[in-house]
Amino acid sequence: MTDTHPLPPGSTIGILGGGQLGRMLALAAARLGMKTHIFCPDPQSPAFEVTPHKTVAAYDDEAALAAFADAVDVITYEFENVPAATAAFLATRKPLRPGANALAISQDRLAEKAFLTGANIAVTPYRAVTSLADLEEALVELGTPAVLKTTRMGYDGKGQRLIRERAEAESAFAALAPKPLVLEAFVPFEKEISVVVARNSHGDARAFDPAENVHRDHILHTSTVPASIAEATATEAVWVAEEIVEKLGYVGLLGVEFFVLPSGRLLVNEIAPRVHNSGHWTEAVCVTDQFEQHIRAVLNWPLGDPSRLADVVMENLIGDEVHGVIGQLGPGVAPHLYGKAEARPGRKMGHINRVAVKTTRK
Numbered sequence: 045m046t047d048t049h050p051l052p053p054g055s056t057i058g059i060l061g062g063g064q065l066g067r068m069l070a071l072a073a074a075r076l077g078m079k080t081h082i083f084c085p086d087p088q089s090p091a092f093e094v095t096p097h098k099t100v101a102a103y104d105d106e107a108a109l110a111a112f113a114d115a116v117d118v119i120t121y122e123f124e125n126v127p128a129a130t131a132a133f134l135a136t137r138k139p140l141r142p143g144a145n146a147l148a149i150s151q152d153r154l155a156e157k158a159f160l161t162g163a164n165i166a167v168t169p170y171r172a173v174t175s176l177a178d179l180e181e182a183l184v185e186l187g188t189p190a191v192l193k194t195t196r197m198g199y200d201g202k203g204q205r206l207i208r209e210r211a212e213a214e215s216a217f218a219a220l221a222p223k224p225l226v227l228e229a230f231v232p233f234e235k236e237i238s239v240v241v242a243r244n245s246h247g248d249a250r251a252f253d254p255a256e257n258v259h260r261d262h263i264l265h266t267s268t269v270p271a272s273i274a275e276a277t278a279t280e281a282v283w284v285a286e287e288i289v290e291k292l293g294y295v296g297l298l299g300v301e302f303f304v305l306p307s308g309r310l311l312v313n314e315i316a317p318r319v320h321n322s323g324h325w326t327e328a329v330c331v332t333d334q335f336e337q338h339i340r341a342v343l344n345w346p347l348g349d350p351s352r353l354a355d356v357v358m359e360n361l362i363g364d365e366v367h368g369v370i371g372q373l374g375p376g377v378a379p380h381l382y383g384k385a386e387a388r389p390g391r392k393m394g395h396i397n398r399v400a401v402k403t404t405r406k
C-alpha cells in the first residue's frame with residue numbers, strides 16, 4: 045500500500061549521489077526546514093558543502109548503507125545509475141522515492157523503450173543488438189544513418205556511435221561490445237525538447253512548461269522557455285510526460301526528453317528519474333522550482349505551482365566557461381555555481397539563467 049503520510053519539517057532526507065543535483069536538492073530541502081544526508085563515494089562531492097550530514101562509502105557497502113538508512117526518514121537519489129542491489133537493500137529499510145521500478149526501467153534503454161511502447165508512447169525505431177550479425181540485420185531493417193548505443197550507463201553522448209553506412213558496422217560494434225547494445229534509427233529531428241514533471245503519492249501530477257534544448261559536444265548547452273513549438277506539440281509533450289508518471293505509479297520528479305520531427309510528431313528519446321539539467325531554468329522563473337517540487341513529492345507534501353512567471357534561457361557553464369561568470373552578470377542574469385574545485389573540460393561547473401519579460405504561452 046502506498047504510504048501517503050506527509051513528513052514534517054525537521055525530517056531527514058537521504059540523498060544518494062553528491063553531485064550538483066544532490067547539492068541543489070539539499071538546498072531546496074533546507075528551505076523547507078528539512079535536513080539532508082548525502083551518501084556518495086567521492087569525498088570531494090559538491091553536495092557535501094551544503095549539509096553537515098554525509099557518508100563517504102561505496103554504493104555496495106552494506107554496513108554504511110544500513111547506517112545511512114537508520115539515520116534518515118526517506119531516501120531519494122540524484123542519478124539513475126544507482127545499482128539495483130543498493131536500491132533493493134535500502135527500500136527494505138526506508139521508503140525509496142522514486143521507487144526501484146522506475147530506476148530499473150530508466151537504467152536500461154531496452155527496458156525503457158519496451159515500457160514506453162507498451163504504454164502506447166512513440167519512441168525512436170530500435171532493435172536490440174547482441175552480435176555483429178544482429179547489428180547487420182538491424183541496419184538492413186532500420187537503414188542508415190543509425191545510432192548504436194550501449195543499453196546501460198550512457199550519458200552526455202558516452203557509449204554511442206553514429207553509423208553512417210553499413211561498412212562502419214564492424215568498427216562501431218567492436219568499440220561498444222561486449223556490452224548489450226541497441227540500434228536506433230537516426231532521427232532527423234527539427235528540435236529537441238524536454239518536459240519535467242512531478243507526481244506525488246496521491247496521484248497528483250504537475251508538469252513545467254516544455255524547454256527547447258540545444259546540445260554542444262553532446263552536452264546540454266542551453267534550455268530556452270518557451271520552446272518555439274506549436275501549442276499542440278507543447279500540450280502533447282506535457283500529456284505524454286504525465287502519462288509516463290501515471291503509468292509508472294511514480295513519486296518524485298522525472299525528466300522526459302523528446303525529439304520533435306518536422307511534422308510536429310514527438311518521439312521520446314529518454315526518461316530520467318530525477319531532477320534534470322533541462323529543468324534548471326525553473327529556479328529563476330517558477331513559483332515552485334523543480335528541486336522543491338521533487339522534495340515535496342518525496343515528502344508526500346502537496347505539489348507546488350509550476351507556473352512560469354517570465355521567459356528564460358538557461359546556459360550551462362562547462363569547464364573553463366565558469367571563469368567568465370562575473371563578466372556576464374547584469375540585469376536579469378541569475379548565476380548558480382556548483383562549488384567544484386577543478387574546472388576540467390566537459391565538466392558541468394554551474395549555469396546561468398537569463399530572465400526576460402514573459403512573451404508567450406500560458
Ligand code: AMP
Nearest residue numbers: 168191199200201228229230231259314
Ligand atoms: P542520448 O544519450 O540518447 O540522450 O543522446 C544524446 C544526444 O545524441 C541526443 O540529445 C541527440 O542530440 C543525439 N541523438 C541520440 N540518439 C539519436 C537518434 N536516434 N537520432 C538522432 N540523434 C540522436
